[in-house]
Amino acid sequence: MTTETLATLLRHWAGRRGDETAVTFLDYRTSEDGRAAFLTWRELDDRVSAVAARALELAEPGERAAVLVEQSADYVVAFLGALRAGLVAVPLFAPNLPGHAGRLTAVLADCDPRLALTTAPRLDQVAEFVDPKRTELVAVDLVPRAREREWPVPDPDDLAYLQYTSGSTRSPAGVMLSHRNVLANARQACEAYGAVTGHTTTVSWLPLFHDMGLVLGIAAPMVAGMAATLLDPVAFLESPGRWLRALSASPGAISAAPNFAYGYSASRVSEREKSYLELSRVVSLINGSEPVLPSTIAQFQTAFGECGLDPAVHRASYGLAEATVLVSVTEAGKPSRQVSFDRDRLAAGAAVPSGGGDSSTLVSCGYAAGQQLRVVDPEQRKALPDGTVGEIWVRGENVGRGYWRNPKASAEVFGLRLDGTGGWLATGDLGVLFDGELYVTGRRKDLVIVDGRNHYPQDIEQTVEEHPAVRRHSAAAFAIPLDEGEAAVVVLERAKNLEEANLAAATEALRAEVASRHGLKLTDLVFLAPGEVPRTSSGKISRSSCRARYLDGAFADRRLS
Template sequence: MHEAWVTDVLAGYANDHRPAHEYLRENGEWTAVSRHDLLRGVWSAARGWREAGLRPGDRVAVEATDPQVFVPAFLGALWTGVVPVPLPPPPAAGRHAAWSAHVTAMARIAQPRVIALRGDTEPPEGSGRPVALDSVVAAPPEELPPHNPEPDATAYLQFSSGSTGNPRAVPARMESVLANGLAIMHDGLRSDPAIDRGLSWLPLHHDMGLVGFVLAPLLARVPVSFIPTRFFVRDPGLWLSSMSERRATISFAPNFAFALSARRTSAERTAALDLGHVRVLGCGAEPINHAVLERFFSAFAPTGLAPEALMPCYGLAEATLAVALSPPDRLYRVDHVRTAALSAGQATPVGTDPTGEADPTDGGAGLPDPADGVSTLVGCGPPLPGYEIVIRDPHGDALGERAVGEVWVRGPSVAHGYVAAPQETRTSFLPDGWLRTGDLGYLAEGELFVTGRVKDLLILNGRNIDPQRVEWLAETVSGVRAGGVVACTRPGPQSEELVIVVECRTSAVSGLAPAVREAVATALGIPVHDVVAVRPGTVPKTTSGKPRRQETRRQYLEGVLHVQQG
């Protein structure tokens, strides 16, 4: 059966006045857009791109600004065959030089003919001929025929987050987007356009926001409510209050957003929420902290939120978006494993000795004392139908059940390579269709458990330590900002030494270092050689909010981190 591409779905929206999208405005009011209105907005943008001199196959760098502007601009590009390259919006204040450098790096790879920004933002040199994005979407609508791409044609360029290096551009092929979008909506979420509504505040230059809430729901004809990302940053409680108000059933967010929402939503606001209708709150885009999900559910259980609604997942831009999702309407899996065994590359469950036999000291009941070292990991579910996951060692040999190694994936939405990066393409994309993800994890009873990143792994006294486990422990210390911690190493006289960089406010500096050292040493049994307190916003991050650990380490070693004084 031939599945409808994005433009086919949009073409069928003529004179259909059922809801398509709604957008939250600055004044707090929602603007509803019917399917017919969305189509007319796409026609306007398509004409705007044509009037800007763009033709099928041309690339245009587009500021992924507020959804009511970006969504029709992006879809209008697809309608006319122009290849959009979503860009992060410029910061409201500060860090403009970093944004400009990042966009310059993206443009060097993507080579767009045109760059479309809002307002009076000056495009970086060499990033394309400038066009006003607002004028593109304001063009009078014209019923232009849609472009019909070949299945393997590039629909758009998606930049990966670049947490361990420079950004990389992934050509998202039409057939890949179609396969992944339908797998997400039908197999993963079991969505029903008659009852489901998505809601998202996610950045639209990121694959989770773009595929997860613009393209995939459109393919399944599920309506979506959009909140500009900056609104969530300003008020994290807005996420769930909007889920309640708009009766949304599906939303996704990174791990940090669950922590932020639980911490920053007042008791009064929580008491007013009704989340009994929510089917899916997906958690992905970064390693998932079970303690965060527990605190989140504890905070919002009184709203009627079902525990089965929490859906850990795994994906990456190189696979378009999703690879594995925890099944809906089922509690996600949690794995309690021995920390020492995990560091040695084997996820040995609590209740067994390191050889895998029953542990007589455990008595077969409960968990061992925390001092024995227990790591709790969250299952991301099995691979979607048609996708494969295998765990391999550094030599490329497949590993067995519960052995920790690099996660390799294969499936119908995996890209063929990066743009203008032949060496990285050869390293990551193999001729038989396998993708080396650079992530570490293991399989247990068919489910994927992600433990970290290959390049970020800390090797301390012969032990392999995943940095996020250190970071999560540091975040439990009062005064440390969640999402503002990086664990890395420095050269020592005998071996590598552990360094933890923590963001905090001036008033929190006193006593912080000893508390961080104690939290990490007690749980993991490893010494912390240096704790560096820095101002909020200092830790380098990707455009999707992930910490750039290698860049943080470089700045630490070069002595350019701004140390916070108490």
């Protein structure tokens, strides 16, 4: 009996769709126009088998294989090759990714890989990060074609890969995901986002080592037999029009990005570029992995509505690596619902529509995607009624098995009991069910609690980012410990056109605005130069890194105010 895995599904589609394109990588590193490299389903299957055969000469099924490849079709080959060999893949990144050497060293020490899969140009760099006595190097672009053979048959609950979290809220931890987990979530995603074999294509610039990037770029295409078009994240950041052009060129496009990317694209794509875009065939644009802002959705739709973009394709989603990725999503064919809640009552734990005073407008993240979802009092471990803020708990086949080599942390998060049933995941995220839909309000650990009052950091960040002196999507609000209790700090970047001489006035105005709108006195407000606020690998602001660097004094020599 053959256990279904992403690798066996690849073999299935290679048989059915052999000469059709499976993966397209648009390479902007060597061409301003994006040189397209293609692999058909049969070519991808052959290359995956070649990597798997070489891997089995050097490692035993169940051992770890780290994927240290740049964003490319070679990454897909390496990841699926590890799975076909029965190894546990560890999707990481090439050592030349700026600013991530420390994280790469820590993750490699934690997962202790038997193999490091990379490409020929990166062999020497990868060798500097691994112990040659423990880890063998394989260049996936050099392995010879393999003869036909039998492949290891894993159990559905055997590990498929370790998904290391981005570190946006804590030190990186490896989530253990089985073949059952990833197939369940990929199918949930395909159903939720309208994937249809032969009619839809995924388009992604998200890093393939990121949870959403991997499911969108590899897992979902293997499940649905869809072609995938991939770009490098740097290519998007250099020119977001490249992403829009890829969407335009891909019939039935399904894509995803964090909230900031939609605002960034709307502000950076020129009118001339828009004139070449045809976006009426886009099926789903997934917005998740950070709070979804109504203003960003409106900005993006205003910018690209003239290109045929249907407002109903915007799909606000909620997810996390511990649940493979996808947990909930808004309904297809309808714009995401937005509700303005009374800000003070929301901070106190009650979701009450605003009667005209200070409010927080939240975008619905819809309904659970083929899994169970509850909002819970984490101390009492009891489900809360609709309209009450609590911790989001999830249960389903997509929920991972725990954290790699960390049973203590696993026991605190996975396999919890609720309402007489086990297997619940405590997400660490706060949310509320309102009229049956999920609204995410923040993370438990990110709450800023000053003088007994709760403040959601994103509310503070949105307030300061409205000021023209502040660069959009650059603020991080967090709490620091003082002798008399917690205090609030905001770190942000100045707008590129702002003269440093005007920072003092801007600082004073921002402090006054936060005090007026939130009843919160900032202990410190730090202006940095553009690009200086720490971000995760997918481009989100990392509050935890900001807080750690602030407490370490790392901003002292770089602050402008």
